[in-house]
Amino acid sequence: MSGTSGATRAATEPVRVAVAPAGERPYEVLVGDGLVGELAGMAAGRTRAAVLHPAAMAAQAAGAVADLRAAGVEAHPVAVPDGETAKELAVAGRCWDELGRLGFTRDDLVVGFGGGTVTDLAGFVAACWLRGVDVIQVPTTVLAMVDAAVGGKTGVDTAAGKNLVGAFHQPLAVLCDTALLATLPPAETAAGLAEVVKAGFIADPAILDLLDADPTGAAHLPELIERAIRVKADVVSGDPREAGRREILNYGHTLGHAIEKVEHYTWRHGAAISVGMVFAAELSRLAAGLDAAVAGRHRELLTRVGLPVSYPEKAWPDLLAAMRVDKKSRGRMLRFVVLDALGSARILADPDPALVRAAFDAVAAGEGKG
Numbered sequence: 001m002s003g004t005s006g007a008t009r010a011a012t013e014p015v016r017v018a019v020a021p022a023g024e025r026p027y028e029v030l031v032g033d034g035l036v037g038e039l040a041g042m043a044a045g046r047t048r049a050a051v052l053h054p055a056a057m058a059a060q061a062a063g064a065v066a067d068l069r070a071a072g073v074e075a076h077p078v079a080v081p082d083g084e085t086a087k088e089l090a091v092a093g094r095c096w097d098e099l100g101r102l103g104f105t106r107d108d109l110v111v112g113f114g115g116g117t118v119t120d121l122a123g124f125v126a127a128c129w130l131r132g133v134d135v136i137q138v139p140t141t142v143l144a145m146v147d148a149a150v151g152g153k154t155g156v157d158t159a160a161g162k163n164l165v166g167a168f169h170q171p172l173a174v175l176c177d178t179a180l181l182a183t184l185p186p187a188e189t190a191a192g193l194a195e196v197v198k199a200g201f202i203a204d205p206a207i208l209d210l211l212d213a214d215p216t217g218a219a220h221l222p223e224l225i226e227r228a229i230r231v232k233a234d235v236v237s238g239d240p241r242e243a244g245r246r247e248i249l250n251y252g253h254t255l256g257h258a259i260e261k262v263e264h265y266t267w268r269h270g271a272a273i274s275v276g277m278v279f280a281a282e283l284s285r286l287a288a289g290l291d292a293a294v295a296g297r298h299r300e301l302l303t304r305v306g307l308p309v310s311y312p313e314k315a316w317p318d319l320l321a322a323m324r325v326d327k328k329s330r331g332r333m334l335r336f337v338v339l340d341a342l343g344s345a346r347i348l349a350d351p352d353p354a355l356v357r358a359a360f361d362a363v364a365a366g367e368g369k370g
């Protein structure tokens with residue numbers, strides 16, 4: 001490490017998870033307490049860095065900016081709106097204006113410091129500026145650590161729907177400093193656990209046992225974060241541009257993204273994905289032969305985590321319209337991620353509309369309220 005900033009060093013050796021996207025530069029996801037100090041060492045030698053952060057995280061981001069400056073990097077904080085409103089093309093435009101004002105060149109660095117909305121935005125800003133500059137992600141929510149900051153999916157929302165404009169742009173590194181989670185509100189932790197539960201159902205059932213033992217996640221948080229990152233890293237490494245298997249990471253997202261759109265992005269992503277997974281589990285039971293007990297486990301566990309598991313029936317026409325512009329759709333064909341069994345996910349293309357409706361009816365009936 002060449003950092004000379006005197007920044008806080010990780011108290012213990014970080015966990016390192018390798019991501020090796022086929023045909024692209026490999027990188028590591030580091031997980032540990034006090035890791036944000038590693039940023040300055042990684043950036044040393046660069047001329048400029050722009051640290052994109054939500055206004056609400058200005059104080060924490062200022063620490064990272066100070067570390068970068070102490071390492072000789074001309075670092076600039078760039079405040080962006082909080083929550084999903086960060087993921088608007090106009091916000092990306094303002095970030096590009098700022099990079100232009102700073103004279104950002106191809107060897108300068110974008111840092112995404114915040115939740116998944118900021119890491120999605122920062123990745124997209126970096127992907128497009130000069131057709132691609134490096135980005136280091138410093139996720140500050142559970143959700144961003146286990147999912148959003150890893151894997152190179154970047155983008156913004158449009159009037160037509162969620163994440164419809166974007167680019168694949170893998171980060172140079174991902175620094176998950178678990179000390180930053182100390183200020184995270186419980187509802188945000190629960191939302192992040194939705195993606196952890198997803199990783200459990202599609203690939204690593206041990207996650208579900210850990211959450212059964214403590215649905216707050218607190219007792220096993222470092223292990224849960226590491227396990228979910230390993231699931232994501234494995235899938236992304238094999239299929240970085242979602243030509244096939246990566247679609248399983250979209251479990252629960254077909255309905256989940258539709259709920260986010262219908263709710264005008266006032267729902268947390270993790271909360272919408274929770275309802276979406278209950279729906280996907282029902283569809284799996286009805287159309288892919290998933291064991292009823294495994295389907296039911298979705299409702300039970302997500303309820304205990306504190307996440308919603310039902311949604312009003314009257315919204316169905318709007319939800320169906322929103323699902324048609326999901327990125328997994330082909331032509332007029334809807335495609336969903338389903339489970340054949342615990343830990344075994346696949347695509348179900350063009351299912352019988354009656355079964356899709358029946359799966360939603362079960363969600364609307366609140367059978368999952370537990």
Ligand SMILES: NC(=O)c1ccc[n+]([C@@H]2O[C@H](COP(=O)([O-])OP(=O)(O)OC[C@H]3O[C@@H](n4cnc5c(N)ncnc54)[C@H](O)[C@@H]3O)[C@@H](O)[C@H]2O)c1
Binds near residue numbers: 116147148192
């Ligand atoms: N690119 C991907 O692969 C991918 C994967 C999953 C989700 N996502 C995207 O991620 C977004 C959701 O991310 P999110 O759940 O992190 O939401 P978010 O970014 O809106 O953060 C949630 C809230 O927590 C606050 N916050 C962040 N860190 C904090 C901290 N340490 N202490 C206190 N408050 C803190 C934020 O300011 C915000 O108000 C969605 O837009 C979703 O589409 C992307």
Ligand SMILES: O=C(O)C(=O)C[C@@H](O)[C@H](O)[C@H](O)COP(=O)(O)O
Binds near residue numbers: 147151162163242253
């Ligand atoms: O990384 C992926 O691939 C995922 O699908 C992870 C999802 O949790 C995430 O919400 C992603 O942004 C959804 O992707 P999208 O392509 O449906 O927008």
Ligand SMILES: [Zn+2]
Binds near residue numbers: 147273
């Ligand atoms: Zn997601």
